[in-house]
Amino acid sequence: MSLTSETDERATQADDVKLRLENLDKHFAVNQGILSRILRGESSQYVHAVDDVSVEIADGEAFGLAGESGCGKTTLGKTAIKLTEPTNGRIIFDGEDVTDLSGGDLKAFRREAQVIHQNPYDSINPRFTVYEWVEEPLIVHDIGTPEEREARVLETLEMAGLEPPEAYAHEYPTELSGGERQRVGIARALVLEPSFLLADEPASMLDVSIRASILEVFERLQDELGLTALYISHDLSLLKHICDRIGIMYLGELVEVGPADEIIDNPQHPYTQALVSSVPRVDPDVDRERIELVGEVPDAVDVPSGCRFHPRCPKLIPPEDVDLEQDVWRAVANLRRDLLEDDLALADDETPTPAAIRAEYGVPDELSDSHVDEVLSAALETYTQSDEATLDRLREALESPCERGSIPTYQATGVQRSQCLLHDPDGPYQVE
Numbered sequence: 001m002s003l004t005s006e007t008d009e010r011a012t013q014a015d016d017v018k019l020r021l022e023n024l025d026k027h028f029a030v031n032q033g034i035l036s037r038i039l040r041g042e043s044s045q046y047v048h049a050v051d052d053v054s055v056e057i058a059d060g061e062a063f064g065l066a067g068e069s070g071c072g073k074t075t076l077g078k079t080a081i082k083l084t085e086p087t088n089g090r091i092i093f094d095g096e097d098v099t100d101l102s103g104g105d106l107k108a109f110r111r112e113a114q115v116i117h118q119n120p121y122d123s124i125n126p127r128f129t130v131y132e133w134v135e136e137p138l139i140v141h142d143i144g145t146p147e148e149r150e151a152r153v154l155e156t157l158e159m160a161g162l163e164p165p166e167a168y169a170h171e172y173p174t175e176l177s178g179g180e181r182q183r184v185g186i187a188r189a190l191v192l193e194p195s196f197l198l199a200d201e202p203a204s205m206l207d208v209s210i211r212a213s214i215l216e217v218f219e220r221l222q223d224e225l226g227l228t229a230l231y232i233s234h235d236l237s238l239l240k241h242i243c244d245r246i247g248i249m250y251l252g253e254l255v256e257v258g259p260a261d262e263i264i265d266n267p268q269h270p271y272t273q274a275l276v277s278s279v280p281r282v283d284p285d286v287d288r289e290r291i292e293l294v295g296e297v298p299d300a301v302d303v304p305s306g307c308r309f310h311p312r313c314p315k316l317i318p319p320e321d322v323d324l325e326q327d328v329w330r331a332v333a334n335l336r337r338d339l340l341e342d343d344l345a346l347a348d349d350e351t352p353t354p355a356a357i358r359a360e361y362g363v364p365d366e367l368s369d370s371h372v373d374e375v376l377s378a379a380l381e382t383y384t385q386s387d388e389a390t391l392d393r394l395r396e397a398l399e400s401p402c403e404r405g406s407i408p409t410y411q412a413t414g415v416q417r418s419q420c421l422l423h424d425p426d427g428p429y430q431v432e
């Protein structure tokens with residue numbers, strides 16, 4: 001297909017691109033069993049762990065991925081280096097399309113792209129000594145003589161900060177502290193001299209006191225070895241510290257990408273703004289409004305239409321003819337959403353009055369926009385009678401532009417891109 005060959009050509013030309021993901025998807029099937037589908041008539045459903053992600057990571061760059069739990073960070077990282085197969089899309093590594101590699105070619109690629117796991121306690125085989133554990137990848141890849149391997153293992157242990165290396169070589173991992181074990185994990189990943197490192201929550205299981213020293217190891221290694229790294233973490237201040245750029249994921253999509261400082265100091269996407277607002281300030285003198293993220297990340301099987309963040313977004317765009325304060329509009333939208341899903345969040349089981357429902361959702365008794373008030377009142381009056389026509393009216397009359405179609409990625413600032421209609425330069429919406 002012409003699009004693929006054109007983009008391939010670009011990748012080959014762009015020497016400084018280490019990894020390029022093109023429209024990457026990773027979907028996991030649920031109800032995979034044929035029997036359950038036949039017996040219960042269920043069609044296959046999919047977890048949209050990663051959806052249409054495109055991003056480039058430059059050679060020598062440290063790229064961070066953040067987002068709430070379940071947003072797809074680990075799946076994106078693993079798919080990017082083929083620890084799991086993508087459902088769709090292309091992976092270009094060093095200018096070569098590695099998407100369909102298998103056999104010996106895949107094994108060669110594995111040498112280049114290594115991973116450091118989150119948990120230093122269960123990611124090391126306790127039957128191996130530190131030496132055996134770090135040497136094993138060299139044996140698997142049939143590298144060097146025993147003497148050469150010994151020199152390489154000791155050198156790598158030292159690089160990972162286990163000094164003197166001879167003292168650690170014959171220890172068992174169970175005899176080591178968490179920080180030391182994480183350094184053993186780092187040494188095992190580095191022994192093959194990879195050019196790309198995936199570090200998934202590399203410090204989250206460690207004490208705060210040890211965390212800083214492990215992060216220093218990463219920073220030093222990146223400088224000295226010129227490694228390209230993909231760091232995954234919930235901790236935005238950690239990512240700001242060690243990354244050049246940060247990508248924010250929400251429900252399988254990359255909703256904002258930009259330089260680490262800009263993402264933290266000047267977030268553009270409403271989701272990033274909410275995430276960042278919960279990070280404790282380094283500088284307490286600078287006032288930042290705390291934006292509360294209401295609710296949980298929705299189910300990745302049945303993803304919301306339009307912008308996936310719209311059911312929780314504090315900046316949800318109202319329909320053109322709706323004239324309400326933003327917080328009132330958000331409250332109306334929450335009530336509308338739950339009415340349409342027949343899932344009202346109410347305090348008790350008794351059939352509530354429209355006024356009680358409004359109060360529960362923080363919607364004023366009378367709205368300043370009489371049209372919205374009338375549509376909502378009608379839906380509330382007929383709520384117990386499941387009146388389809390009234391619900392259809394509620395659905396159509398109060399539909400936000402954020403619920404429609406697929407939302408493109410826009411250039412939000414000179415250096416940040418954001419998947420939010422507020423950043424459509426040709427759109428009618430004002431960025432607040």
Ligand SMILES: Nc1ncnc2c1ncn2[C@@H]1O[C@H](COP(=O)(O)OP(=O)(O)OP(=O)(O)O)[C@@H](O)[C@H]1O
Binds near residue numbers: 049068071074300
């Ligand atoms: N092997 C799998 N089979 C089915 N679903 C999966 C599988 N792995 C991940 N998922 C689902 O994919 C979605 C993304 O999960 P993932 O672990 O990538 O998110 P995450 O952002 O890394 O979360 P966390 O921060 O908690 O590690 C979730 O809904 C998860 O339940």
